Amino acid sequence: xxxxxxxxxxxxxxxxxxxxxxxxxxxxxxxxxxxxxxxxxxxxxxxxxxxxxxxxxxxxxxxxxxxxxxxxxxxxxxxxxxxxxxxxxxxxxxxxxxxxxxxxxxxxxxxxxxxxxxxxxxxxxxxxxxxxxxxxxxxxxxxxxxxxxxxxxxxxxxxxxxxxxxxxxxxxxxxxxxxxxxxxxxxxxxxxxxxxxxxxxxxxxxxxxxxxxxxxxxxxxxxxx
Amino acid sequence: xxxxxxxxxxxxxxxxxxxxxxxxxxxxxxxxxxxxxxxxxxxxxxxxxxxxxxxxxxxxxxxxxxxxxxxxxxxxxxxxxxxxxxxxxxxxxxxxxxxxxxxxxxxxxxxxxxxxxxxxxxxxxxxxxxxxxxxxxxxxxxxxxxxxxxxxxxxxxxxxxxxxxxxxxxxxxxxxxxxxxxxxxxxxxxxxxxxxxxxxxxxxxxxxxxxxxxxxxxxxxxxxxxxxxxxxxxxxxxxxxxxxxxxxxxxxxxxxxxxxxxxxxxxxxxxxxxxxxxxxxxxxxxxxxxxxxxxxxxxxxxxxxxxxxxxxxxxxxxxxxxxxxxxxxxxxxxxxxxxxxxxxxxxxxxxxxxxxxxxxxxxxxxxxxxxxxxxxxxxxxxxxxxxxxxxxxxxxxxxxxxxxxxxxxxxxxxx
Numbered sequence: 014x015x016x017x018x019x020x021x022x023x024x025x026x027x028x029x030x031x032x033x034x035x036x037x038x039x040x041x042x043x044x045x046x047x048x049x050x051x052x053x054x055x056x057x058x059x060x061x062x063x064x065x066x067x068x069x070x071x072x073x074x075x076x077x078x079x080x081x082x083x084x085x086x087x088x089x090x091x092x093x094x095x096x097x098x099x100x101x102x103x104x105x106x107x108x109x110x111x112x113x114x115x116x117x118x119x120x121x122x123x124x125x126x127x128x129x130x131x132x133x134x135x136x137x138x139x140x141x142x143x144x145x146x147x148x149x150x151x152x153x154x155x156x157x158x159x160x161x162x163x164x165x166x167x168x169x170x171x172x173x174x175x176x177x178x179x180x181x182x183x184x185x186x187x188x189x190x191x192x193x194x195x196x197x198x199x200x201x202x203x204x205x206x207x208x209x210x211x212x213x214x215x216x217x218x219x220x221x222x223x224x225x226x227x228x229x230x231x232x233x234x235x236x237x238x
Numbered sequence: 239x240x241x242x243x244x245x246x247x248x249x250x251x252x253x254x255x256x257x258x259x260x261x262x263x264x265x266x267x268x269x270x271x272x273x274x275x276x277x278x279x280x281x282x283x284x285x286x287x288x289x290x291x292x293x294x295x296x297x298x299x300x301x302x303x304x305x306x307x308x309x310x311x312x313x314x315x316x317x318x319x320x321x322x323x324x325x326x327x328x329x330x331x332x333x334x335x336x337x338x339x340x341x342x343x344x345x346x347x348x349x350x351x352x353x354x355x356x357x358x359x360x361x362x363x364x365x366x367x368x369x370x371x372x373x374x375x376x377x378x379x380x381x382x383x384x385x386x387x388x389x390x391x392x393x394x395x396x397x398x399x400x401x402x403x404x405x406x407x408x409x410x411x412x413x414x415x416x417x418x419x420x421x422x423x424x425x426x427x428x429x430x431x432x433x434x435x436x437x438x439x440x441x442x443x444x445x446x447x448x449x450x451x452x453x454x455x456x457x458x459x460x461x462x463x464x465x466x467x468x469x470x471x472x473x474x475x476x477x478x479x480x481x482x483x484x485x486x487x488x489x490x491x492x493x494x495x496x497x498x499x500x501x502x503x504x505x506x507x508x509x510x511x512x513x514x515x516x517x518x519x520x521x522x523x524x525x526x527x528x529x530x531x532x533x534x535x536x537x538x539x540x541x542x543x544x545x546x547x548x549x550x551x552x553x554x555x556x557x558x559x560x561x562x563x564x565x566x567x568x569x570x571x572x573x574x575x576x577x578x579x580x581x582x583x584x585x586x587x588x589x590x591x592x593x594x595x596x597x598x599x600x601x602x603x604x605x606x607x608x609x610x611x612x613x614x615x616x617x618x619x620x621x622x623x624x625x626x627x628x629x630x631x632x633x634x635x636x637x638x639x640x641x642x643x644x645x646x647x648x649x650x651x652x653x
Contacts, residue, residue, distance in 0.1 A: 115460035
């Protein structure tokens with residue numbers, strides 16, 4: 014999986030690279046518009062992360078270039094501007110998704126995986142994890158080939174975990190993933206706890222291994238082994 | 239009082255005063271000159287008669303007894319005024335009278351010469367009448383002139399006033415005032431144009447500052463958040479450090495949310511949203527209620543939803559979502575366990591009622607920024623201010639009512 018990260022802020026860029034490499038992506042970087050333009054003209058990527066405000070140009074123009082070249086790369090915009098019009102414009106230009114800074118790394122990963130999954134027509138259209146098989150298009154979950162009925166929230170949580178295996182997902186990141194703007198309402202952490210409890214119970218009833226680990230005080234982690 | 243009415247008053251008062259004074263002076267002067275003239279004529283006649291009597295040695299014959307009397311009752315030399323009854327005109331007529339002695343062949347005779355003053359009085363009357371007419375004409379034309387002046391000369395002033403009244407800081411074009419040949423107004427226009435330019439520049443600078451501040455703050459926050467999330471992945475991290483990292487992480491998230499809310503507020507205030515389009519509010523309400531279902535369940539709320547279909551309002555879709563979301567969040571957050579939540583939507587209004595803790599303050603105060611019912615609450619308390627700003631932006635009316643009976647809070651947005 015080859016990804017181009019276009020971000021002018023060095024500390025954020027470094028963190029992104031470290032995080033995505035750890036997850037098995039091949040990362041290339043561009044620090045400014047010019048570098049980014051050159052790289053997207055020369056190489057092919059599976060996905061491009063574009064920061065909209067670059068010192069020497071607008072990331073929106075890079076999205077335009079990618080679309081004009083009929084690039085197959087997925088485009089994920091990350092922007093600090095948070096302007097709703099930027100978002101609308103970016104998506105209209107053909108970007109796959111838009112993430113506002115600051116964001117949770119786990120959220121970025123989940124969006125990235127969703128984009129790549131949608132774009133890989135030739136690949137498998139399902140996710141496999143230990144004894145789980147998931148068909149995201151049909152919202153179908155199989156445990157050891159037997160279907161598992163989940164609520165919408167439980168399914169969302171499972172997918173979010175699967176996008177970030179072996180990584181502690183903080184309760185805050187989970188709350189924001191599930192409830193968006195409503196995440197700062199009281200009790201949201203209690204709901205996460207309840208939903209996880211139910212999800213675990215259902216998995217266990219179907220004889221799945223217990224791979225969802227609670228990290229005390231922090232959140233949850235999906236263990237690969 | 240209008241400026242012109244006031245100046246008119248002063249003009250009238252001053253010209254009336256001047257007229258009275260002028261008329262008085264003119265009258266006095268003329269009377270003096272005319273009386274002097276009559277006296278002179280009498281003296282001339284006296285000289286003429288004296289000379290004639292001395293030459294002829296005989297008294298003149300009296301043809302007009304009114305004008306000349308010989309040896310009348312007066313026996314002293316004098317020049318005086320008198321009034322004589324005129325049998326023809328049937329009125330008392332003022333006369334100027336001179337009496338003097340003459341000697342004819344050694345004998346002294348007293349002659350009295352009289353001259354009627356009636357003619358000079360007529361002259362004075364005519365003069366007064368003319369003066370009054372002139373003054374009336376003057377006043378009348380002054381009023382007319384002023385009315386015309388106020389309509390024509392003051393037109394640029396009124397145009398400036400109109401332009402100022404309709405001027406809005408957010409509009410991109412600057413204030414345009416039509417040129418005027420009158421120095422005062424042209425100076426006023428210059429000063430006004432300068433002022434609005436300066437204010438507009440300040441406004442733009444402030445707007446850019448908020449935009450840049452938003453961008454410059456979100457980036458470090460993004461770095462903090464990403465680094466902290468990476469940090470907590472380390473299984474070797476000692477428990478105490480982990481606790482501290484978590485605190486910082488939560489604080490960063492709170493700061494980021496607060497910042498997003500403030501940025502949204504200032505964007506609405508600065509009218510940085512593009513034009514709206516019809517948004518199906520009924521769908522937005524249903525979608526938001528669905529998103530809040532966990533919270534509804536936890537509070538054991540069964541929302542009574544009375545939503546007309548379809549309700550379409552012209553808004554920016556994101557602002558419509560924010561408005562409905564904030565109002566519903568507020569109604570759920572402050573609701574009681576097993577309380578009431580009623581959502582009514584019609585083409586005229588959106589009304590959300592919920593049970594909640596008793597209010598001791600004016601409910602409208604809760605719309606202010608950073609107003610929270612619970613001071614220790616984690617949320618920044620901007621939800622209702624954002625909702626109110628959105629309402630102001632689109633010209634909706636928002637009202638917050640609290641009915642102590644049943645502890646019912648009602649927020650109503652009238653489109």
